[in-house]
Amino acid sequence: MCKDVEVFSGDEPKKVIEKLMKKSQSKNIKQSMKPSRDMMYQDQEDSLIDAKEQMKQEKLSRIMATITLLLADGADPRIIRCPQPPLFMAAVAGCPDLVQDLVKHGADVNEVYPQAYEYSALDIAVSAPVSYENLSVIRALLECGANPDHRLKIPETASPSPTAPSATSPEIIDAGPTLLHAVLSKKIDIADPDDTHLFEIRDKMIELLLKHGCNPITQYNGVSAVDLAMNKCLDLFDIFVKSPRTDLNAIINDLNQTILVKMFYLPFCKSIPLTERLQTLTNLLLYGADPLLKCQNGIEEYGNLFVFARKMLSDVETTRKSVNPAAVKKSKSDAKTKKDKKDAPSKHGLLKTSDDNQGDYKQALELVVDCARLLYIRWLQAKLMKELIDIVNKYRHRSWNMIIKEHKNKKCTGLWLTVVRSLEIWDVLKTSKKKLYNDEKILKQVLCIIHFYYKRTRKIIRIPLTFQDKEIIDREVATLIHEHKLATISTPDMVPAIRPYVAPELTVKGIEKFNVCFECALPLQDSKIICGSCKLIDFCSVDCIARNIERINCHPCSSFLKHKYFPTPEPTVTDTAEDSENKT
Structure with missing residues (x-):
C-alpha cells in the first residue's frame, strides 16, 4: 500500500501537469493567431498615417523641386512680395535648404520686413519655438551672412485716447534686446522627460550667435546677456566665459x-x-x-x-x-522692529551673513588672490626673460659665456627662472609676430645663461666658469630642449581650446597694474617694503611678509626675508648649559 501511494504521488501528478501545460500552450497559440479588432484598427490607422505622411513629403519634395527649378531658370526671389517674401516664408516654414538656395540666388539675408515689426529672417527664426528644425534654419542664415549683432525693434503701444483713431500703427523702438537676450528669455516647458534635449538646442543657439558676432555685453534695460545668463544658470554662463567674443x-x-x-x-x-x-x-x-x-x-x-x-x-x-545680541527684548513690537532692522539691507545691498557665508566668501577671495599672485610671478619671469633675450640678440655674435658680462640682473634671473619655465615662456612668446621669438639659436643661448645662473645661485658650480662646466651646461640644455620638443610632438591630436588661456607673459604695460602687494594684492601706497634680495617685489606690511614666507615655493627669497624680519634668537651659554644638564 505504501508503495502504491508513493508511485501515485510520484508519477501520476507529473503526467497530469504535462497534460495541463500542453493544453495551455495550444490555447495560447490559438489565441495569439487570432488578431483582435483593436490591433486590426490600430494597424489600419498607422498605415493611413504613414500614407498621409508619405503624400505630404512627396508634395513638399515636388514644391521644393519646383522652387529650385524656378531659381535655376532665373526667377528673382527679391521681386516676389505676395503673400510674403520667399525668404520670410522659408524661415517661418523651417526649411534650411530652401533658405540657402534663396540666398544663393540673390535674396537679401538681412532684409527687414515692415509687416513683422521690421524683423529680419534671423529675428523671425530666433523668435520661433526651440526645435532642431529651427536650429538648422538659424545656422543656415548665419552661414549665409545674416548679421546677428543688432538690436530687435520692439513696438510701443500708443496710449489710448478718445480723439486718437483706432487704427493707429504702433511706433517702433530701436533700442530693443539683442538676439542673445531673446534666446535666454525663452521659456522651455519640459512636459515629457524626452524633451530635455531642448536645453541643448538652446545652448547651441547661443554658441552660434556668439560665434558669428552677437555682442554679449550690449545692455537692455540695464542688463546684458552675460548678466542675464549669470542670473539664470551657471551652465549657460559657462558658454559665455569660454567664447572668445566675450x-x-x-x-x-x-x-x-x-x-x-x-x-x-x-x-x-x-x-x-x-x-x-x-x-x-x-x-x-x-x-x-x-x-x-x-x-x-x-x-x-x-x-x-x-x-x-x-x-x-x-x-x-x-x-x-x-547689532547687540545681548539686547533685552522689551516687547513683541520692539522685537519685531529689531528683526526688521536686522534684515534690512544696507547701502550695498548687504544682509547680515552667517559665519559660514563669511568663511565661503573669504575662501573664494583667497583663491583669486592666489591666482593674481601667480599672474604676477608669470609676468615677472617673462619680463626678466625678455630683457635677457634682447641682450642676447644684441650680442648674438658672441658665445653665451661672453654675453654674461653684459647682463645686469644675474641674481634675480637665477632666483626666478629655470630652463623648464623659460621654455614655457618661449612657447607663449612665439605666438606673437616677432621673428626674434622664433630664433632657435637665441633660445639656446638664453637657456644656457639661465641654467648657468640657476646652478651658480644654488652653488652647484663654482666661479669662474670652466670649459668642462660650459660643456656640461650645453649638453644639459640641449637635452632639455629635445625633451620639450618630444613632449610637444607626442600630443598632436590635442584639440586647441576654443578660447586661449590668459597669458600675462604678453602683457606690455604691466608695471602699473602689478604695482600691488605680493601677498594680499592690494594696491601699494607710498609706504611699501621692498624685498632686499631680488628687489623685484613689494609688500604693504610686515604682516604680509610673515604670511608670505610661510607659503611653500612661493617666493625664492623667503629664507632671506625670514632671517631679516623674523630672526630666530641664538641660544645663550646658560641655555646650552641647562640643556646639557637636563640630558645628563
Whole structure:
C-alpha cells in the first residue's frame, strides 16, 4: 500500500501537469493567431498615417523641386512680395535648404520686413519655438551672412485716447534686446522627460550667435546677456566665459559691475554654492578675467577687485558689530522692529551673513588672490626673460659665456627662472609676430645663461666658469630642449581650446597694474617694503611678509626675508648649559 501511494504521488501528478501545460500552450497559440479588432484598427490607422505622411513629403519634395527649378531658370526671389517674401516664408516654414538656395540666388539675408515689426529672417527664426528644425534654419542664415549683432525693434503701444483713431500703427523702438537676450528669455516647458534635449538646442543657439558676432555685453534695460545668463544658470554662463567674443573685463549691467565684481557682490555671491563659485572663478581667471584692473560698483571706484571685496567684508563686520545680541527684548513690537532692522539691507545691498557665508566668501577671495599672485610671478619671469633675450640678440655674435658680462640682473634671473619655465615662456612668446621669438639659436643661448645662473645661485658650480662646466651646461640644455620638443610632438591630436588661456607673459604695460602687494594684492601706497634680495617685489606690511614666507615655493627669497624680519634668537651659554644638564 505504501508503495502504491508513493508511485501515485510520484508519477501520476507529473503526467497530469504535462497534460495541463500542453493544453495551455495550444490555447495560447490559438489565441495569439487570432488578431483582435483593436490591433486590426490600430494597424489600419498607422498605415493611413504613414500614407498621409508619405503624400505630404512627396508634395513638399515636388514644391521644393519646383522652387529650385524656378531659381535655376532665373526667377528673382527679391521681386516676389505676395503673400510674403520667399525668404520670410522659408524661415517661418523651417526649411534650411530652401533658405540657402534663396540666398544663393540673390535674396537679401538681412532684409527687414515692415509687416513683422521690421524683423529680419534671423529675428523671425530666433523668435520661433526651440526645435532642431529651427536650429538648422538659424545656422543656415548665419552661414549665409545674416548679421546677428543688432538690436530687435520692439513696438510701443500708443496710449489710448478718445480723439486718437483706432487704427493707429504702433511706433517702433530701436533700442530693443539683442538676439542673445531673446534666446535666454525663452521659456522651455519640459512636459515629457524626452524633451530635455531642448536645453541643448538652446545652448547651441547661443554658441552660434556668439560665434558669428552677437555682442554679449550690449545692455537692455540695464542688463546684458552675460548678466542675464549669470542670473539664470551657471551652465549657460559657462558658454559665455569660454567664447572668445566675450570681454570678461567689460561692464555688464547698470551698476557698472564687471563679471568678477558681480561674483563678489554679496547678494549674488550668497546665491551660489561654494563649489560652483570656486569652479566659475577658476574658469574666469583662466580665460582672461583680470582681478587687478580698476573696477566700479555703482558710482564708487576701486583700485582693483580686492579693494572692493575687502570693503564688502568690512561692511559685513560693521553690520554684525552694530547689532547687540545681548539686547533685552522689551516687547513683541520692539522685537519685531529689531528683526526688521536686522534684515534690512544696507547701502550695498548687504544682509547680515552667517559665519559660514563669511568663511565661503573669504575662501573664494583667497583663491583669486592666489591666482593674481601667480599672474604676477608669470609676468615677472617673462619680463626678466625678455630683457635677457634682447641682450642676447644684441650680442648674438658672441658665445653665451661672453654675453654674461653684459647682463645686469644675474641674481634675480637665477632666483626666478629655470630652463623648464623659460621654455614655457618661449612657447607663449612665439605666438606673437616677432621673428626674434622664433630664433632657435637665441633660445639656446638664453637657456644656457639661465641654467648657468640657476646652478651658480644654488652653488652647484663654482666661479669662474670652466670649459668642462660650459660643456656640461650645453649638453644639459640641449637635452632639455629635445625633451620639450618630444613632449610637444607626442600630443598632436590635442584639440586647441576654443578660447586661449590668459597669458600675462604678453602683457606690455604691466608695471602699473602689478604695482600691488605680493601677498594680499592690494594696491601699494607710498609706504611699501621692498624685498632686499631680488628687489623685484613689494609688500604693504610686515604682516604680509610673515604670511608670505610661510607659503611653500612661493617666493625664492623667503629664507632671506625670514632671517631679516623674523630672526630666530641664538641660544645663550646658560641655555646650552641647562640643556646639557637636563640630558645628563
